[in-house]
Amino acid sequence: MKTSAVAAGLLMSLMTSSAMAQVSDNVVRIGILNDMTGIYADAGGKGSILAAQLAAEDFGGKVAGAPIEIISADHANKPDIAANLARQEYDAQGVDVIADGGSSAAALAMQNVSRERKKIILLSGPATAEITGKACSPYSFHWMYDTYALAAAPPAGVLKRGGDTWFFITADYAFGKSMESEATKRIVADGGKVIGGVRAPLDTPDFSSFLLQAQGSGAKVLALATAGSDTSNAIKQAQEYNVIGPNTQVVTFLMFINDVDAMGLKNGQGLVSSTTYYHDLDEGSRAFAKRFWDKMGRPPSIVQAGVYSSVVHYLKAVAATGTDDGEKVAAKMRELPVEDAFTHGAKIRADGRLLRDLYVTEVKKPEESKGPWDYWKIVATIPGDKAWRPAEESECPLLKTH
Structure with a gap:
């Protein structure tokens, strides 16, 4: 044994x-x-x-x-x-x-x-x-x-509401440049026009000069090709400088739920962006x-x-x-x-x-929120087979062999 x-x-x-x-x-x-x-x-x-x-x-x-x-x-x-x-x-x-x-x-x-x-x-x-x-x-x-999918949703809705002239504040590195490029293609294809833009250094604390340039351009849409605390800081300062108003709307392409928490619902209400995950x-x-x-x-x-x-x-x-x-x-x-x-x-x-799948989100008004971190409502869903760059448009050689 x-x-x-x-x-x-x-x-x-x-x-x-x-x-x-x-x-x-x-x-x-x-x-x-x-x-x-x-x-x-x-x-x-x-x-x-x-x-x-x-x-x-x-x-x-x-x-x-x-x-x-x-x-x-x-x-x-x-x-x-x-x-x-x-x-x-x-x-x-x-x-x-x-x-x-x-x-x-x-x-x-x-x-x-x-x-x-x-x-x-x-x-x-x-x-x-x-x-x-x-x-x-x-x-x-x-x-x-990715920047292709994130650029898909906001332009179409904003252009339908009359936002046909755009000004970009763009993070000055790979993400921001790619985001602006992809969004510009959608804006122009749908009949809009980009009339100006500036490049902002990563992690800049002061957006005042960029926001004043956007305001001076007369653009109906301020587009933020930024992310992280740069986005929340830009939006808070846009409110302070009265850039956001009846004649100018702000579009964000990549917004984290943490950004909404940082800026608060009062500042962020109505902002549209996209996500593939929301905790609720x-x-x-x-x-x-x-x-x-x-x-x-x-x-x-x-x-x-x-x-x-x-x-x-x-x-x-x-x-x-x-x-x-x-x-x-x-x-x-x-x-x-x-x-x-x-x-x-x-x-x-x-x-x-x-x-x-990609979900189009809108930041809730303060009175719509039911509790902590209840910040977004899902306003549309883009199926996974529709949201991303088609294989035939890609420059990836791996797709040419499949």
């Missing part, structure tokens, strides 16, 4: 060892790389670490027989720092996958490293559509939104939000929800393949439908674009 028990134990040990041998370092290591202290810290930051931890928790802390470990670093939205940290995490720290990504410029730099190392990167923070365009990679996935959208989104809220003291942003969703899908692919090999896991991720608490049957295209 003893001999038999020892043999059985040895066989189990060998089976476990064999399974873990498919996982490098016998650990599945996830790196959260984003802005931990700057203008995107509320939308990503430490909340993205928690989101990844909740994803790992769903798997009991283990996948393919190996423990899941989460590490993090702050790239301060600087592309050179982001690239160096990505190399360090992939090469020296044994990271299998990087998640979040933060700002667009930093993400593009990390995407290059991901491609070189044949390691996966899951991008929920950055917005530039270049990620799945000419910069696309077989190892990268764009999870929550349905039963599943509310259930995930409660888990996050209980530990963070507030609901998750779209970015943090994206970290959770993308990491869950990554871990499912690792479980299905029994390995953390980048090529095998990436192929399995594209093969499997995306299914989690608030994503149902969404597909990943060959370029890494997750084709999920």
Whole structure:
């Protein structure tokens, strides 16, 4: 009996060892790389670490027989720092996958490293559509939104209400330029005209000169191709300078729920933007939000929800393949439908674009809000097969072979 028990134990040990041998370092290591202290810290930051931890928790802390470990670093939205940290995490720290990504410029730099190392990167923070365009990679996935989709909804509605002349205040880096370019195409195609614009430095505290230029242009629409605290600061200052009024409306393209909280409903009421996640959208989104809220003291942003969703899908692919090999896991991720608490049957295209539904939101009036963080109403839904850039219009070579 003893001999038999020892043999059985040895066989189990060998089976476990064999399974873990498919996982490098016998650990599945996830790196959260984003802005931990700057203008995107509320939308990503430490909340993205928690989101990844909740994803790992769903798997009991283990996948393919190996423990899941989460590490993090702050790239301060600087592309050179982001690239160096990505190399360090992939090469020296044994990271299998990087998640979040933060700002667009930093993400593009990390995407290059991901491609070189044949390691996966899951991008929920950055917005530039270049990620799945000419910069696309077989190892990268764009999870929550991009500038093409975000540009789709606001122009059409605003133009119908007479907003035919536009002035842009644009964040002076990859995201802002891409956002302005995509939105301008929609505005012009629908009969509108862009009559001016300025480029604003990232994380600028004072928008007064930009707002006065917008006011002086006579444009009916002030378009903010900004994000994070830049957006909330610009809107608060636009109210102070009386830029917003009966003759001028403000359009935002990317607004985090945290931005609405920062500016307040009085300042933000009526603002239209788009999202792919809202914590009060349905039963599943509310259930995930409660888990996050209980530990963070507030609901998750779209970015943090994206970290959770993308990491869950990554871990499912690792479980299905029994390995953390980048090529095998990436192929399995594209093969499997995306299914989690608030994503149902969404597909990943060959370029890494997750084709999920897009929701057009409007900020509630103060009297419409029923409680803390009850800030948005959903005014329209754009199906996943309609929201994103059509494959035939893409510059991604991965789509030319499918």
